Amino acid sequence: MAQVIKIKKGLDINLKGKASDVLLTGGKSDSYAIVPDCYDGIKPKVAVKAGDKVKAGSVLMYDKSHPEIKFVSPVSGEVTAVNRGEKRKVLSVVVKPDAEMAYEEFGKKEVSSLSRQEIKEAILNAGLWPFIKQRPYDIVASPADTPRDIFISTFYSAPLAANFNFIIKGQEPDFMTGLNALVKLTEGKVYMGIKNGLSIKLGSVETVGVEGPHPAGNVGVLINHTKPVNKGEVVWTVRPDDVILIGRLFNKGIADFSRLVAITGSETTERGYIKTIAGCTIKSLVGGKLLSSGEGRVRIISGNVLTGRKVEEDDYLGAYDNQVTAIPEGSDVHEFLGWAMPGLDKFSASRTFLSWLIGKKKEYTIDARTKGGKRAMIMSNDYDRVFPMDILPEYLLKAIISFDIDKMENLGIYEVAPEDFALCEFVDASKIEIQKIVRNGLDLLYREMN
Amino acid sequence: MKALRNYLDKIKPNFEEGGKLSMFRSVFEGIETFLFVPGSTSKSGVHIHDSVDSKRVMTIVVISLIPALLFGMYNTGYQHNLAIDAHPGFWMTFIYGFLAVLPKIIVSYAVGLGIEFTVAQIKKEEIQEGFLVSGMLIPMIVPIDTPLWMIAVATAFAVIFAKEVFGGTGYNVFNVALVTRAFLFFAYPADMSGDQVFVRTDSVFGLGGGTVVDGFSGATPLGQIAIAGKELIGSFHNVDVLGHTIGTWDLFVGLIPGSIAETSVIAILLGAAILLFTGVASWKTMMSVFVGGIFMAGVFNLIGSTVVMTVTPLDHLFLGGFAFGAVFMATDPVTSARTETGKYIYGLLIGALAIIIRALNPGYPEGMMLAILLMNVFAPLIDYYVVESNISRRLKRAVK
Numbered sequence: 001m002a003q004v005i006k007i008k009k010g011l012d013i014n015l016k017g018k019a020s021d022v023l024l025t026g027g028k029s030d031s032y033a034i035v036p037d038c039y040d041g042i043k044p045k046v047a048v049k050a051g052d053k054v055k056a057g058s059v060l061m062y063d064k065s066h067p068e069i070k071f072v073s074p075v076s077g078e079v080t081a082v083n084r085g086e087k088r089k090v091l092s093v094v095v096k097p098d099a100e101m102a103y104e105e106f107g108k109k110e111v112s113s114l115s116r117q118e119i120k121e122a123i124l125n126a127g128l129w130p131f132i133k134q135r136p137y138d139i140v141a142s143p144a145d146t147p148r149d150i151f152i153s154t155f156y157s158a159p160l161a162a163n164f165n166f167i168i169k170g171q172e173p174d175f176m177t178g179l180n181a182l183v184k185l186t187e188g189k190v191y192m193g194i195k196n197g198l199s200i201k202l203g204s205v206e207t208v209g210v211e212g213p214h215p216a217g218n219v220g221v222l223i224n225h226t227k228p229v230n231k232g233e234v235v236w237t238v239r240p241d242d243v244i245l246i247g248r249l250f251n252k253g254i255a256d257f258s259r260l261v262a263i264t265g266s267e268t269t270e271r272g273y274i275k276t277i278a279g280c281t282i283k284s285l286v287g288g289k290l291l292s293s294g295e296g297r298v299r300i301i302s303g304n305v306l307t308g309r310k311v312e313e314d315d316y317l318g319a320y321d322n323q324v325t326a327i328p329e330g331s332d333v334h335e336f337l338g339w340a341m342p343g344l345d346k347f348s349a350s351r352t353f354l355s356w357l358i359g360k361k362k363e364y365t366i367d368a369r370t371k372g373g374k375r376a377m378i379m380s381n382d383y384d385r386v387f388p389m390d391i392l393p394e395y396l397l398k399a400i401i402s403f404d405i406d407k408m409e410n411l412g413i414y415e416v417a418p419e420d421f422a423l424c425e426f427v428d429a430s431k432i433e434i435q436k437i438v439r440n441g442l443d444l445l446y447r448e449m450n
Numbered sequence: 451m452k453a454l455r456n457y458l459d460k461i462k463p464n465f466e467e468g469g470k471l472s473m474f475r476s477v478f479e480g481i482e483t484f485l486f487v488p489g490s491t492s493k494s495g496v497h498i499h500d501s502v503d504s505k506r507v508m509t510i511v512v513i514s515l516i517p518a519l520l521f522g523m524y525n526t527g528y529q530h531n532l533a534i535d536a537h538p539g540f541w542m543t544f545i546y547g548f549l550a551v552l553p554k555i556i557v558s559y560a561v562g563l564g565i566e567f568t569v570a571q572i573k574k575e576e577i578q579e580g581f582l583v584s585g586m587l588i589p590m591i592v593p594i595d596t597p598l599w600m601i602a603v604a605t606a607f608a609v610i611f612a613k614e615v616f617g618g619t620g621y622n623v624f625n626v627a628l629v630t631r632a633f634l635f636f637a638y639p640a641d642m643s644g645d646q647v648f649v650r651t652d653s654v655f656g657l658g659g660g661t662v663v664d665g666f667s668g669a670t671p672l673g674q675i676a677i678a679g680k681e682l683i684g685s686f687h688n689v690d691v692l693g694h695t696i697g698t699w700d701l702f703v704g705l706i707p708g709s710i711a712e713t714s715v716i717a718i719l720l721g722a723a724i725l726l727f728t729g730v731a732s733w734k735t736m737m738s739v740f741v742g743g744i745f746m747a748g749v750f751n752l753i754g755s756t757v758v759m760t761v762t763p764l765d766h767l768f769l770g771g772f773a774f775g776a777v778f779m780a781t782d783p784v785t786s787a788r789t790e791t792g793k794y795i796y797g798l799l800i801g802a803l804a805i806i807i808r809a810l811n812p813g814y815p816e817g818m819m820l821a822i823l824l825m826n827v828f829a830p831l832i833d834y835y836v837v838e839s840n841i842s843r844r845l846k847r848a849v850k
Contacts, residue, residue: 299491307496329491330491347500367491368491368498369487369489369490376620379507379783429507
């Protein structure tokens with residue numbers, strides 16, 4: 001391993017409810033859906049209508065501004081609904097699965113014999129392109145670009161995150177093929193972050209050891225510590241779970257969206273991994289596995305507690321998510337004089353509660369309350385302590401809020417994604433919605449620049 | 451607690467928009483969030499939040515002020531007893547001081563919070579807790595004989611013109627408590643300096659009456675240094691209110707005349723320990739202020755042409771409001787430099803400026819208040835250059 005990155009700034013939130021490395025039963029979903037809101041930078045145009053028969057890999061919708069980016073059905077069956085919200089905004093395209101799965105045939109291909117263009121087309125046609133994201137802007141990559149480098153982080157460091165070593169078991173050949181395909185898409189290198197201590201030998205891929213507390217495993221940290229993004233440069237990022245899907249496409253010739261999803265969180269009764277297909281219902285994953293079923297008592301999150309999306313059982317698994325987390329909602333908790341109590345059981349990155357006495361081994365159950373009112377930025381060092389990049393988070397945020405484009409560029413807006421600010425939002429005593437500010441800033445800037 | 455919660459839920463509609471008591475919405479909300487942690491859950495972004503909020507942070511600061519406050523109360527009684535040659539015992543001494551200080555705390559909170567509630571009501575915002583700290587600081591940094599009405603006027607001025615007009619907690623340029631102190635000093639100079647205001651010689655609520663002994667002088671050690679002539683270089687020493695010599699140790703313990711809570715370095719260091727341990731205050735700012743003060747005092751020692759220039763660096767740190775300012779005022783996160791590098795520069799300059807003002811200005815013996823207020827102005831400039839250096843470093847990276 002050529003390089004090791006040691007991260008000091010950050011915070012591991014030791015939550016109760018880690019998934020053990022076992023397979024659970026479940027995952028049989030009675031409907032599957034594509035949810036456009038999962039994909040940033042996409043204007044959906046639906047290509048099917050209710051009643052259409054589709055195979056796994058048939059196009060359901062595409063991007064208006066890049067029609068070559070296709071979104072395909074993860075299963076074969078019948079389109080049952082195209083749900084729309086206000087101003088006819090597409091909310092979801094729902095497919096009811098057949099008993100027997102039928103796949104669109106894309107043809108097995110040997111990656112080494114394909115050109116860059118052929119690989120791009122193969123990934124685009126099979127509907128796997130949306131899994132490739134780009135920085136700047138943290139949106140679905142534009143197929144017209146050739147990225148400077150491609151970054152993958154196999155170190156999931158977020159609270160209760162899935163264990164990639166378990167996910168990849170038995171999938172190694174597909175993963176390798178996926179990596180080889182990505183290597184062909186860039187002029188530069190494919191960098192892969194690996195939790196330090198593991199050694200994986202991969203010919204053409206540059207592996208980088210990473211150690212330290214979350215967000216050490218965020219791909220943004222990997223980029224910032226290897227080859228940061230400068231103005232005018234484009235890099236791509238892919239999640240390792242999706243590298244497997246890309247590899248599978250070339251090895252088997254079909255768009256097979258099956259993946260492992262970790263069931264985690266203090267409010268689940270069984271914790272482990274479920275083999276399912278992208279776009280399944282949340283119910284198929286956590287149905288019958290939740291602790292208290294009282295209405296509104298449990299918050300289900302597609303993804304992790306820092307960056308995930310709040311969902312109900314009838315909603316669908318997020319496109320990029322390999323984890324579902326259930327935590328207490330907490331809206332019925334009324335703590336008396338909470339600001340004055342010693343707080344032995346309260347998790348805090350600061351030492352303002354006596355819980356620091358207990359040490360880091362204790363597992364906490366944290367509910368979804370914000371635990372304070374929204375204020376102006378008061379404390380000045382909190383963000384820096386959990387932001388391991390050569391960027392001044394507070395000043396970048398202020399530049400975004402005032403939408404000062406020069407300042408944003410100079411302070412590093414092109415390098416960051418909302419997820420990089422998740423811990424800042426967690427520790428913030430002023431309870432500012434930081435990820436939302438960053439996402440809006442990136443979207444506004446993208447519109448301004450294009 | 452359940453009954454209280456239910457009662458609050460029952461009367462809540464009255465205070466909401468359109469309710470018959472909606473003009474007291476900010477008061478109700480303030481009390482409700484004071485009693486119970488808000489049950490509202492996250493709508494976007496992270497689903498879990500750190501338990502810390504600004505109420506907790508402010509609470510920690512107030513707790514860290516308590517040792518200095520209690521000591522200040524005791525010292526008020528102690529100095530009073532020296533002045534009238536009374537020996538009422540520890541508790542009576544403390545109670546005298548307590549009764550003398552308490553009205554100031556009440557006035558400061560009543561005026562400040564009154565304005566905060568009103569503004570929150572007008573702006574339809576949540577009540578913010580910044581004044582919990584300012585309101586405690588104000589009575590701690592004034593001389594004991596400051597009239598209550600002056601505290602009321604100064605507090606109102608500071609809260610309105612140093613804070614609310616800038617947008618409230620988190621937006622103010624100047625430290626609110628120090629603006630109060632500066633307002634008092636410049637608006638009522640005769641009542642805020644000199645030998646008469648730092649030791650209370652009258653009785654409080656009928657307690658502790660007596661006649662002042664012969665030879666009493668209420669001059670603070672800093673005041674004594676400021677008026678000492680050049681002929682005393684080398685032979686000058688501080689004295690207590692009865693004329694006995696006092697040394698560095700006495701300055702450290704703090705049973706000397708001065709503003710109410712600034713005298714005891716021991717009590718202040720206790721507070722500093724709480725602030726630093728909880729991470730609420732920045733050790734970088736705090737340490738730099740002391741380093742800057744030691745450096746500048748050392749420089750003046752080399753010149754040594756007046757009595758104040760010959761004061762040792764250690765004595766300078768223990769004298770007057772230096773330690774109190776370094777620990778509780780300079781570290782105010784809102785008005786101090788916000789970048790990590792900036793905090794070193796900010797602190798060093800405060801320490802150095804405070805000693806320069808002490809040594810070189812003829813009128814006012816203490817320099818800490820003006821040093822911090824002046825650096826409050828420069829803090830954004832310091833940050834600006836730190837941010838610029840980050841930008842240019844990042845640009846160089848791109849060129850490479």
